[in-house]
Amino acid sequence: MQNLVNILDKNGLIFAFLVVGGIMYISFLFGKKVTKNKIPAAAIAISFGLVIAYFGKGEKGIASIPAFSGMALLGGSMLRDFSIVSTAMGASFSEIKKAGLAGVISIVLGIVIAFFVGGVIAYFMGFTDAKSLTTIGAGACTFIVGPVTGAAVGATSEVIAISIAIGVIKSVFVTIATPIIANKIQLNNPHTAMIYGGMLSTTSGVSAGLAATDMKLVPYGALTATFSTGMGCLLCPSILYYIVQQFI
């Protein structure tokens, strides 16, 4: 047994691949069988990750257990930012032109509104430092923008965990709410789908929500949502953080 722990300890990153692969598999299975694909598997897997973190002893979640130390490397800021940058491959400026002015407005507005609504609520719920407010506001954009911003401005792990949780709840909420209110917001054409993706930013929630509404609209919403996520990673830790600092 000690031998096994030693091997896992020495090969932390490789063991982390195995662990995360297992989590993904269970989450996809759970998503398919229990929620009938109604909740994005990505949101289930991330929630699963947060639950596992709870069983770790200290600040570093599951990585505080030596055998799982590789999880901190796989989920560390270097590999995280690297893989997030790669998702920009799904976006193209020539495509975004089709969304027109309203598309561009939605991409910027989706970030700014979510950021400030999130920040203001956090302020009234007792968070008073600029780093935490910025990170929570960024979490209200997506579960990617939150931790990217949190790491950039130097927020605590606790606040980063809250920002991930906000992003995950948003993703699930968007998924469930989209088919219900699609008619009310006239979400039945590519143009509105692009604006919807830009406003809500969460690529996983937008894709799953559109899939449940009308499969044909998925690529339109996913495109602007990807742009919006990139915009969030750009604006939140820079201009928006700067603005928050002026107020606090």
Added chain:
Amino acid sequence: MKIYGVAILAACYLVGQFIGDWFGRIFEMSGNLGGVGFAMILLILLNDYLNKKKLLVPETEQGILFWSSMYIPVIVAMSATQNVKAALTGGWVALIVAITATSVCFLLIPFIAKINRINN
């Protein structure tokens, strides 16, 4: 070769980090200002450019796409290594922020969709 794609991605990432760091120092703020966002814009521009010139072979693209398929697993690993116990005390914040911020964005969609139609 796939490594070409990974190398392109690495170049965009590093230049983005450099720009973000540079902005951080200009504005005298701690940390990296928007490095990930700059890197994403660079990659989009480079991807558009290489596609136009037909320089991006599928094999190269695969090197980048591999990493974009790894992003959810990486986020899962990141979630699993956060201080969730401490964050749970703020559980209500997460729920209220998420629902309120998202609802406001939902409500604005029809109005923004209209802006464009008037312009056209």
